[in-house]
Amino acid sequence: MNDTIIEVQGLEHRYGNFTAVDGISFSVKKGEIFSFLGPNGAGKSTAINVLTTLLRLQKGSARIAGFDLATSPGKIRESIGIVFQEVTLDRDMTCWEILEFHGRLYGMPRDERRARIDELLSLVQLETKKDALTKHLSGGMKRRLEIARGLMTRPKVLFLDEPTIGLDPQTRMRMWEYIKQVNREGTTIFLTTHYMDEADLLSDRISIIDHGKIIITGRSWELKNMLGEDLIYLETSDNDAAKDILRDMAGISEIRTKSRGLILVVNEDGTRLLPSIMEHLRTRGVTVTTVNLKKPSMDDVFVHFTGKELRDEGPEKPSVAASRSRRGRK
């Protein structure tokens, strides 16, 4: 239990008689990037607001960074950083002042504060904007500044509510890099998102949340593998021969013929099976000219578990290469 940093049991939150968060339980390990993936109105922000002590705990229990939410909200405040869904910057303060203000709010000593500000401004590449008013920053710069602010006090857990909402693809990608870097330096990250690719690429584990309930939790590949099959697309020197050769091979449950190649439906880990398929074909004299492994995407997972499409898609779809590289991590 020592490496659990967030432990939530039966958390429920109502607005009047509308239940926004409906009895969720989950835990986050120290050093993890953990995501809530869910559509608009799923209850993600409500959950974050309760966990960050902004909304009163109504029902259920939570421990964050070793402190009980019900009895020591003050201790929790000191241990966490937050980046809210909406921009919360004073338009008429400079970047430096925003960070200085935050450090002072948390009672950081002056020297530590000043050193930390320089460090963070360079982390988020805003050194040159140090004395610029925040109203003169671009959307991405504002978000970076807010992330820097969330990190000022070296929090044990950083809560990010939709960190890349409204940013362009390049900026989102850079934002993910920051988040990963921060995470590598030891900060546990709890984030919410309604972008499939963001949950997929960024997080160690994902909870899919809808209508205030957690539907399923797992690593992205675990969730995808729960759907079952990987898809392997092959083009060979002789597709008919290849089909015969592979028909009885273990692990392949179905072979579909396409105009220029074959799709193998695989009922085990496709990445492990692929080398032996290639080897098998080579020894029988069939040359593979093109190969493509497609994991079921997060979209497929989401549709499978919630029974509906996320209308509000991220600007980018996860590519095959990206889902593959995920398997390499952890």
Place this chain on the structure above:
Amino acid sequence: MVNTGFTTIYWRDMIRYVRFKTLLISSLVQPALWMAFFGIAMSASFDRLTTTVPTIPGVPAVGYLTFMGAGVIAMTTLFTSLFGGITILFDKNWGLMREIMASPVPREHIIFGIALSGMTKSFIQAVIIMVFGLFLGAQFFNGYTIPETFIAILGILLFVGTFSLGFLFLSAAISVSLESPEGLQGIITLLTMPIFFASNALYPIDAFPEVLQIISRINPLTYLVIGIRYFAVGDDFQSIGVHYTATSGDILVSYAALVIFALIMFSVAWWRFKKAVVT
């Protein structure tokens, strides 16, 4: 961690104060303009009228400009303080209040920080009015020695400070309960009229109808004006035909009234802040 949250809130509010040059300058020039135009115009007509009123022999007489100078300080303090909480509303709109509410800073520090910066602004304005008033010919601190003048200024600032705290707490309480700055403006307009005119700021209350007299006696502004006049003009003077005297006991009672007012307003603000949910 040593909690100096209120100094942080104060620091940030003062940054905003000096940053908006037009607001800063208008807040400094406005009370001076009141003195210049209203004061000179009114004193011209009042002083002409009062030449017909027999003066009380043996009591030093002061002109209307001097008399209303105290009222202008009081009025400016009232406006500035009632508006002091508007930062809270801007912060609610821009989301900064969330950052503060999610931080370990205790909520009473937010109230104190805002109050302290509002008080500072009132001090600056009060000093400007006194200096400008002297320049226009008001007989403030007339015949005082330098140490006496010094004590008188401290006395005025003490009254102004306590009074402004009361209205800043009130303003903070209203602001934290509202959603938009427009709402606060409406409430301020409603409040300032009766507070300002049902007081002794511009004219003596003796001639008021009974109801207005009662209102003016529970009006904190009246007690502020009594204090300012005592320190700025003296404990025995006449103006526009009315004889003003004040004992140190009277002054103590007036000050106590302001302290009680501030305490009540603080508890109201505290209660509103405890209840406030900002998300």
